[in-house]
Each structure stands twice: as structure tokens, then as C-alpha cells.
Amino acid sequence: MFPTKSLALLVGLSTLLAQVNAHYTFPTLVVNGQTTAAWSAVRKTNNFNSRAPVTDVKSADFRCYTSETRATASTVTVAAGSTLGINSDGTIYHPGSLNVYMAKATNGDASTFTGDGAVWFKVHEVGAVTDGGTSINWPSYNAVGTSFTIPKSLPSGQYLVRIEHIALHSASSFAGAQFYISCGQINVTGGGSGNPGPLVSIPGVYTGNEPGILINIYWPIPTTYVQPGPAVWRG
Numbered sequence: 001m002f003p004t005k006s007l008a009l010l011v012g013l014s015t016l017l018a019q020v021n022a023h024y025t026f027p028t029l030v031v032n033g034q035t036t037a038a039w040s041a042v043r044k045t046n047n048f049n050s051r052a053p054v055t056d057v058k059s060a061d062f063r064c065y066t067s068e069t070r071a072t073a074s075t076v077t078v079a080a081g082s083t084l085g086i087n088s089d090g091t092i093y094h095p096g097s098l099n100v101y102m103a104k105a106t107n108g109d110a111s112t113f114t115g116d117g118a119v120w121f122k123v124h125e126v127g128a129v130t131d132g133g134t135s136i137n138w139p140s141y142n143a144v145g146t147s148f149t150i151p152k153s154l155p156s157g158q159y160l161v162r163i164e165h166i167a168l169h170s171a172s173s174f175a176g177a178q179f180y181i182s183c184g185q186i187n188v189t190g191g192g193s194g195n196p197g198p199l200v201s202i203p204g205v206y207t208g209n210e211p212g213i214l215i216n217i218y219w220p221i222p223t224t225y226v227q228p229g230p231a232v233w234r235g
């Protein structure tokens with residue numbers, strides 16, 4: 001039998017653990033409706049256990065979050081014009097926005113490509129729904145993941161595909177936004193002759209002072225939300 005006090009402590013502790021476990025990673029891709037095994041097509045991130053976010057937008061880990069694991073993955077083939085999903089290990093537990101960037105492997109091999117330089121373009125974003133200051137809603141909040149169409153005109157070849165979910169619940173001070181990041185490896189087939197852009201470097205794309213990153217989402221209720229990063233390339 002537990003004395004009441006230890007029981008209360010246990011309940012408190014398990015609530016705390018539940019909160020910690022409720023952070024998230026993005027270990028799977030969804031290709032042709034099939035979900036890949038965790039960390040098979042996505043490079044295993046440093047936080048695969050802790051699920052802790054990146055908060056320094058200038059750090060090397062802001063790109064693929066693999067400085068400790070040094071992980072690469074197997075590259076999965078995806079047809080241009082088809083839907084690619086990126087899923088979390090549970091649900092996206094925090095309110096915030098998300099972006100997906102891609103970079104073509106300039107060495108022709110996604111499994112060894114580092115993603116250095118201004119090679120990244122945005123292919124997808126999910127922001128906020130605002131109504132002039134009465135409410136703000138985050139469509140990615142509590143979602144399992146996200147999905148988007150690989151533009152049909154994207155040139156065939158191997159790419160890194162990087163998701164960032166920007167948790168904004170404590171983003172009202174500098175470096176308070178929490179980035180949940182991972183990079184998958186895909187081989188795009190049947191593509192076209194599009195010219196993706198604008199191209200940015202990651203890290204480098206953000207300073208941390210953007211109005212969509214340094215923001216109090218609770219009060220006053222934002223009247224608009226400015227999605228950080230370049231415009232989405234739609235092919």
C-alpha cells in the first residue's frame with residue numbers, strides 16, 4: 001500500500017513524464033500510402049530518445065539534427081506529382097507552424113549529401129488561421145504529421161526533405177520557439193525541368209527575430225501570422 005503522499009508524488013511524476021514524452025520527432029515518411037519504418041528513410045536525430053527540440057536557429061543541428069547520431073538513412077523513391085507524407089511519432093503536441101524544405105543532392109547521393117550552402121527551397125507550409133484578433137488556430141496542432149504534393153516539374157534525382165515544426169507556446173522571448181526537425185532522403189522519379197527557388201541556406205534562413213518565430217501567440221491574440229522563410233515553390 002502506498003501512503004497517500006507517495007501516491008500523489010507518483011501521480012505528479014507520471015504527469016511530468018507524460019509531458020516530456022509528449023514532445024515529438026518526425027521519424028517516418030508516407031510514400032504511396034505506405035508508412036516507412038521509423039528512422040529508415042529519415043536520418044535518426046539526436047533527440048530520438050529525448051524528443052527535445054532545437055532552439056538555436058544558427059546551430060549546425062538546425063539543419064538535420066544529427067550532430068550526435070551522424071545518421072544517414074535509406075533513400076526511398078517517390079514519383080513527382082505524388083503525395084509525400086511526413087509523420088510524427090505521435091501527434092504534434094504543441095501549437096505552432098510548420099515548413100518543409102527540400103535540397104537536391106548536388107553530389108547525386110542523398111545518403112551522403114550534407115546540405116551545405118544555399119540549396120534549400122520550401123515546398124510546403126502550414127501556418128495559422130487568424131480572424132483579426134478574436135482567435136488564432138494552428139491546423140498542424142495535434143495532427144499526426146503533414147503531407148504535400150511533390151511538384152510534377154521538380155527535376156528527377158535525389159533530395160533531402162526537411163520538416164520543421166515550430167512550437168510557439170513559449171516563443172515570446174528570443175530562442176523560446178522550439179523546432180522539431182528531421183531530414184528524410186528521397187529519390188524523385190518522373191520529374192520535369194522546373195527551377196526550384198528561392199534558395200536559402202539552413203542554418204541561415206532565420207535569425208530568430210522573425211515575427212513568426214519571436215511571437216506571443218496568446219495575448220494579445222495575433223491579428224495575423226507571418227510564416228517564416230521564403231515563399232513555397234509550387235513548380
Ligand SMILES: *[C@@H]1O[C@H](CO)[C@@H](O)[C@H](O)[C@H]1NC(C)=O
Nearest residue numbers: 075076077157158187188189
Ligand atoms: C532512383 O530512381 C532511379 C530511376 O528509377 C533508379 O534508377 C535509381 O536506382 C534510384 N536510386 C535510389 C537510390 O533509389
Ligand SMILES: [Cu+2]
Nearest residue numbers: 022023093094
Ligand atoms: Cu514540448
